Amino acid sequence: MLRVHFTAEDIARVRVAAVPDPLWEIANSFQLLASSDDSPVFGQWRRLVRPLLGPADTLLTALLPPRGYSPDFLTPDRLGTHDLASAVDTVLTTPRTRLRADLTRLAVSPHLRRLLPDVRPLADGDPEALRRLGAALHGYHRRALAPFWPQIRAQVDADRQDRARAALAGGVDGLLAGFSPALRWSPPVLEADYPVERDVHLGGRGLVLQASFFCVRRPVMLADPAADRAPVLVHPIEHTLGWARGRGGGRSGAELGALLGRTRAAILEDVVTGRTTGELAERVGISGAAASQHTAVLRRAGLLLSVRRKRYVLHTITPAGLALLTGTRTSV
Secondary structure, three states: OEEEEOOHHHHHOEEEOOOOOHHHHHHHHHHHHHOOOOOOOOHHHHHHHHHHOOHHHHHHHHHOOOOOOOOHHHOOOOOOOOOHHHHHHHHHOOOHHHHHHHHHHHHOOOOOOOOOOOHHHHHOOOHHHHHHHHHHHHHHHHHHHHHHHHHHHHHHHHHHHHHHHHHHHHHHHHHHHOOOOOOEEEOOEEEEOOOOOEEEEOOOOOEEEEEOOOOOOOOEEOOOOOOOOOOEEEEOOOOOOOHHHHOOOOOOHHHHHOOOOHHHHHHHHHHHHOEEHHHHHHHHOOOHHHHHHHHHHHHHOOOEEEEEEOOEEEEEEOHHHHHHHHHHHHHO
16 A cells, blocks of 8 residues: 655645656556556557567666566656656766665565676666666667657646646645545545555655556556655556557548538637537537537547546547647648
């Protein structure tokens, strides 16, 4: 069981990360590839990505076992910056004392089958070992995540919009309560199922809620977060089936041609901030059934994402939709 203990000061310092973190997505997705999880949500992605793995990924196999501890230095808190290049640079400049401490903890993990020889020079901060690690992180991201990043970003954006609506309706209390059933909010403690017994006392530092596309079933926290920074809680999101089919973002002319018309253009513009079907119908001045039909066309064209949230469906724009909308505005 994981228990995160809040003070009044912590409640005021809760924030939701704006975008997916590439390092957490690398770590969580690599572990998912090696696990026995057979969720249909990731089935097609697994079939596409597994043949692309090779010798260059051996070091990541050693560092990211499918169960148990993985080194904290692979997913550092970077104060809100989430571009891949700076993320990898942060990993490669980890102090040697931190490298040795994290990799020593990994070596005694009960879930680790064996510690590969390549890991030992990494613990000593060997420049060549660090270079290989950087190449492995960049290479895996390029093959396994970059082709799907628009879909990953769109679904994390949809989750953030949902959290924003919960916070507007109920404040931080409503925000934290909205994570059920993955997280259970019993003020002043946030609880979750966890492989070990752990109590985290925030002590006025606050908490960063980081959505992760490849986080499955239960949240994740660093084993040893920085004492002077807000801890990060990485949590799972809801997914739409078939997301991996949309890689590359290419759409046929017929699909894009179906977008012509003022009603769909108005809907596309309105979902930038996230709207339910009922809200779209009211704001555009059409029936709920008509709103559903228009959003279905936009969804099939890859321009918006629809996610069911209990009693309603939330529609949010995708990166492709935003690019089309921005391009249309520029040309006028």
